[in-house]
Amino acid sequence: xxxxxxxxEKPDVIFAIGxxxxxxxxxAATRLKRALTDGATMVVVDPRxxxxxxxxxxxxxxxxGSDVALLLAMAHVIQRDGLIDESFIAERTADSEAFLSHIRxxxxxxxxxxxxxxxxxxxxxxxxxxxxxxxxxxxxLGITEHICGVDNVQSLCNLALMTGNLGLEGGGxxxxxxxNNIQGAGDCGAVPANxxxxxxxxxxxxxxxxxxxxxxxxxxxxxxxxxxxxxxEAGKSIHAMLIDxxxxxxxxxxxxxxxxxxxxxxxxxxxxxFLTETGQLADVVLPATAWGETDGVQANTExxxxxxxxxxxxxxxxxxxxxxxxxxxKRMGTPGFxxxxxxxxxxxxxxxxPIYAGLDWDRIDEGxxxxxxxxxxxxxxxxxxxxxxxxxxxxxxxxxxxxxxxxVISDDFPLWxxxxxxxxxxxxxxxxxxxxxxxxxxxxxxxxxxxDDADSLGLVHGGMAKMASARGExxxxxxxxxxxxxxxxxxxxSFANVPVNIxxxxxxxxxxxxxxxxxxxxxxTPVA
Amino acid sequence: xxxxxxxxxxxxxxxxxxxxxxxxxxxxETIYEIANRHRKEVPTLCYDERLEAFGACRLCVVEVEGxxxxxxxxxxxxxxxxxxxxxxxxxEKHRKTLLELVAxxxxxxDVNALSGYSSQEMTILVDRYSARTGRxxxxxxxxxxxxxxxxxILRDYDNCISCYRCVRVCAEREGxxxxxxxNRGFHTQIITxxxxxxxxxxxxxxxxxVQTCPTGALGDKKALRDADTEGEIKKTRxxxxxxxxxxxxxxxxxxxKIVGIQPAMDGPANEGALCIxxxxxxDFIQNDDRLAKPLVRRDDGELHECEWDEALDRAAEGFKKVxxxxxxxxxxxxASGRAPHEAAYTMQKYIRATYGxxxxxxxxxx
Ligand code: SF4
Ligand code: SF4
Ligand code: FES
Numbered sequence: 056x057x058x059x060x061x062x063x064e065k066p067d068v069i070f071a072i073g074x075x076x077x078x079x080x081x082x083a084a085t086r087l088k089r090a091l092t093d094g095a096t097m098v099v100v101d102p103r104x105x106x107x108x109x110x111x112x113x114x115x116x117x118x119x120g121s122d123v124a125l126l127l128a129m130a131h132v133i134q135r136d137g138l139i140d141e142s143f144i145a146e147r148t149a150d151s152e153a154f155l156s157h158i159r160x161x162x163x164x165x166x167x168x169x170x171x172x173x174x175x176x177x178x179x180x181x182x183x184x185x186x187x188x189x190x191x192x193x194x195x196l197g198i199t200e201h202i203c204g205v206d207n208v209q210s211l212c213n214l215a216l217m218t219g220n221l222g223l224e225g226g227g228x229x230x231x232x233x234x235n236n237i238q239g240a241g242d243c244g245a246v247p248a249n250x251x252x253x254x255x256x257x258x259x260x261x262x263x264x265x266x267x268x269x270x271x272x273x274x275x276x277x278x279x280x281x282x283x284x285x286x287x288e289a290g291k292s293i294h295a296m297l298i299d300x301x302x303x304x305x306x307x308x309x310x311x312x313x314x315x316x317x318x319x320x321x322x323x324x325x326x327x328x329f330l331t332e333t334g335q336l337a338d339v340v341l342p343a344t345a346w347g348e349t350d351g352v353q354a355n356t357e358x359x360x361x362x363x364x365x366x367x368x369x370x371x372x373x374x375x376x377x378x379x380x381x382x383x384x385k386r387m388g389t390p391g392f393x394x395x396x397x398x399x400x401x402x403x404x405x406x407x408x409p410i411y412a413g414l415d416w417d418r419i420d421e422g423x424x425x426x427x428x429x430x431x432x433x434x435x436x437x438x439x440x441x442x443x444x445x446x447x448x449x450x451x452x453x454x455x456x457x458x459x460x461x462x463v464i465s466d467d468f469p470l471w472x473x474x475x476x477x478x479x480x481x482x483x484x485x486x487x488x489x490x491x492x493x494x495x496x497x498x499x500x501x502x503x504x505x506x507d508d509a510d511s512l513g514l515v516h517g518g519m520a521k522m523a524s525a526r527g528e529x530x531x532x533x534x535x536x537x538x539x540x541x542x543x544x545x546x547x548x549s550f551a552n553v554p555v556n557i558x559x560x561x562x563x564x565x566x567x568x569x570x571x572x573x574x575x576x577x578x579x580t581p582v583a
Numbered sequence: 584x585x586x587x588x589x590x591x592x593x594x595x596x597x598x599x600x601x602x603x604x605x606x607x608x609x610x611x612e613t614i615y616e617i618a619n620r621h622r623k624e625v626p627t628l629c630y631d632e633r634l635e636a637f638g639a640c641r642l643c644v645v646e647v648e649g650x651x652x653x654x655x656x657x658x659x660x661x662x663x664x665x666x667x668x669x670x671x672x673x674x675e676k677h678r679k680t681l682l683e684l685v686a687x688x689x690x691x692x693d694v695n696a697l698s699g700y701s702s703q704e705m706t707i708l709v710d711r712y713s714a715r716t717g718r719x720x721x722x723x724x725x726x727x728x729x730x731x732x733x734x735x736i737l738r739d740y741d742n743c744i745s746c747y748r749c750v751r752v753c754a755e756r757e758g759x760x761x762x763x764x765x766n767r768g769f770h771t772q773i774i775t776x777x778x779x780x781x782x783x784x785x786x787x788x789x790x791x792x793v794q795t796c797p798t799g800a801l802g803d804k805k806a807l808r809d810a811d812t813e814g815e816i817k818k819t820r821x822x823x824x825x826x827x828x829x830x831x832x833x834x835x836x837x838x839x840k841i842v843g844i845q846p847a848m849d850g851p852a853n854e855g856a857l858c859i860x861x862x863x864x865x866d867f868i869q870n871d872d873r874l875a876k877p878l879v880r881r882d883d884g885e886l887h888e889c890e891w892d893e894a895l896d897r898a899a900e901g902f903k904k905v906x907x908x909x910x911x912x913x914x915x916x917x918a919s920g921r922a923p924h925e926a927a928y929t930m931q932k933y934i935r936a937t938y939g940x941x942x943x944x945x946x947x948x949x
Contacts, residue, residue, distance in 0.1 A: 353924065
């Protein structure tokens with residue numbers, strides 16, 4: 056997030072797109088509710104009538120995957136009505152001319168056709184966002200889990216840049232992180248493009264620096280392949296994998312493909328707290344400590360670096376992840392893994408990462424710092440882009456066009472399936488599914504179908520249906536509700552016995568290789 | 584540049600006399616806030632600093648010169664030159680009487696501390712004022728709804744003192760408006776919209792009502808499963824393991840058993856709030872499905888338990904073999920978006936330092 060969570064109580068206009076915040080980030084949502092009580096106006100863009108959507112002053116139930124069209128038309132309205140922030144554009148951005156002339160052609164009427172919502176509503180959304188003082192954008196996977204995920208994010212940046220809604224209290228562009236430490240995994244360099252602290256791998260100086268630090272002659276001065284490519288290469292050029300705590304088989308967008316990939320490896324080592332579906336394919340499974348059993352550090356969605364603390368002794372012989380990885384490294388003869396505690400590991404990270412340079416184990420005790428914290432005198436950075444962008448750079452406008460999802464509905468697959476998460480379940484439910492009581496609220500997966508669709512397809516509430524895509528077929532219970540719009544069905548992928556990811560996985564964003572999980576054409580038929 | 588809603592207003596300091604001492608305050612502060620800052624132990628029951636002051640219990644009354652009746656300090660804004668006494672004989676007698684009334688109306692004065700974060704407030708005050716008497720015994724306010732089958736929230740309104748903190752936290756902090764008040768006086772009852780079970784209301788089971796209840800009328804059913812478990816309750820400050828908000832919690836344990844979770848009121852990301860996952864989905868940790876020992880696949884094709892050394896040797900041998908046979912670009916690492924920094928850091932270092940590649944990723948792409 057560019058802004059701290061506390062800022063969520065301060066926007067004048069809230070623009071929430073592709074985020075089911077009351078279910079996925081409930082505590083953050085309570086802050087938006089307070090902003091609403093204080094008189095903020097909220098626009099929600101979501102195909103479904105979520106709780107957040109019901110609270111909105113304006114809800115745009117756009118057709119799944121049509122976000123770019125909507126955002127182009129909003130930009131059009133903002134420019135047409137003179138709601139752009141001229142001085143911000145002049146002082147802090149570049150490439151505005153091309154963008155501002157590009158958007159002239161994208162009228163609300165044009166977008167209305169694609170998004171399947173009234174042009175007046177698009178018009179209103181543009182005006183509200185453009186006039187808000189300030190306006191804040193919030194989004195989650197509903198924006199990124201598309202083949203055009205990067206285009207979606209860039210389109211949101213364009214809106215914020217043209218209206219100067221960056222670096223302001225209560226404004227900004229705020230992606231909400233889904234997993235507790237997904238931010239931290241990136242911070243620590245567990246990505247193919249960056250060393251710790253987002254230092255690019257394709258910069259030869261960085262590669263040389265880390266080679267030296269890690270006791271090697273060299274490290275490839277180029278990006279590694281992504282996980283998606285690595286799975287495609289399994290059995291071809293990739294022959295061994297070390298997977299830490301991820302139930303890839305259940306959460307991966309294309310289950311059959313993924314299972315096949317892992318099976319074709321010569322050697323698979325999985326570190327986890329349970330024997331997951333992924334672990335069952337492994338040659339070696341190593342038991343890790345769970346929450347409350349080990350000390351550590353975690354960074355939240357507002358870049359706040361916080362301490363995890365050990366409360367009880369580990370289950371059985373479970374060991375901390377860092378210990379397990381270090382023991383494997385030592386056996387491989389790799390130097391530099393003589394850690395005695397989580398503190399040793401974290402302090403090494405701080406030394407190598409410019410954004411953590413001002414931090415160490417003791418300083419983060421109270422969770423007061425938001426990175427970047429470049430030195431020990433620095434108070435941390437709750438709000439990014441205040442006064443200037445990183446290194447005095449300009450905010451770049453990008454010219455973006457709308458394109459259809461990887462697969463679109465057809466006679467064979469006439470409905471849009473979109474997927475999401477539920478309040479009571481978390482990812483593959485290896486954790487919530489094992490917590491007493493949660494089944495009282497959510498014990499079975501279901502498919503939300505609009506009453507009109509249910510009628511025409513002959514589906515009954517509580518009955519079973521077959522749902523097929525170009526990749527496979529599953530059975531699922533039907534829930535008739537007008538929460539999803541006509542023509543779109545919804546489910547989550549929380550239950551292993553309803554492997555929705557047999558169906559999904561039609562395409563990937565060419566830049567980030569994030570899977571298109573939000574859009575998948577399907578056919579739904581009743582099971583006799 | 585842009586103006587902003589929360590532009591700082593210039594604040595001027597004013598003064599008043601608090602128990603004979605001149606103290607400063609800022610406009611808008613209540614008498615209670617000032618007294619609290621000066622460590623005057625003014626008792627409260629309907630007060631929760633996160634909520635709008637309500638003025639229902641009248642325990643926080645103080646004497647203000649020139650005002651005949653004692654005033655509720657939690658709802659009274661301080662004004663320049665006020666002369667305040669927080670503790671006089673009359674006031675203490677009044678407080679004791681009120682607490683005796685509360686104690687006699689409630690079936691239980693002793694509340695298990697696992698009930699919730701604020702569950703000891705009434706008990707502590709009743710003892711501080713030696714107010715355990717049976718003077719009003721027999722009369723009880725509210726109606727129990729212990730029939731609600733939900734597995735999280737105990738609703739025993741025989742212990743309700745009508746402070747409405749639950750109703751207020753649900754409305755003001757959560758914005759859920761799941762519960763409300765029916766009737767007033769002795770028959771006051773806290774109900775859901777149609778007087779149903781919570782599951783059939785707007786309730787999201789965030790547990791906030793439980794955590795603010797000062798009497799244990801609302802209790803944490805999951806934690807109370809361990810009411811009779813041996814051992815002191817230990818609290819460990821940590822961060823929720825679910826979403827990216829990063830709420831601070833106190834993990835409650837007895838010996839090596841995790842028994843419950845309470846929100847950290849001073850948690851920087853959540854300021855006391857939690858959701859159902861952070862509040863109630865903790866017992867996956869100590870679950871019989873947990874892996875207790877390493878597993879290796881043996882010649883029979885099955886996974887078998889083994890000692891750490893064997894498992895680690897097997898793990899390393901396999902990587903060596905692949906590296907020797909196919910080269911250093913044949914090994915890939917996937918770090919977790921759930922494990923702590925130290926896991927992700929060592930994972931990437933393992934790959935980069937062992938193979939000299941950047942063949943490392945995490946699960947954010949799926
Ligand atoms: S658990 Fe949360 S939503 Fe439910 S009644 Fe209590 S405060 Fe309201
Ligand atoms: S309590 Fe809920 S909102 Fe807070 S971090 Fe945990 S999952 Fe997220
Ligand atoms: S605390 Fe002031 S009236 Fe209850």
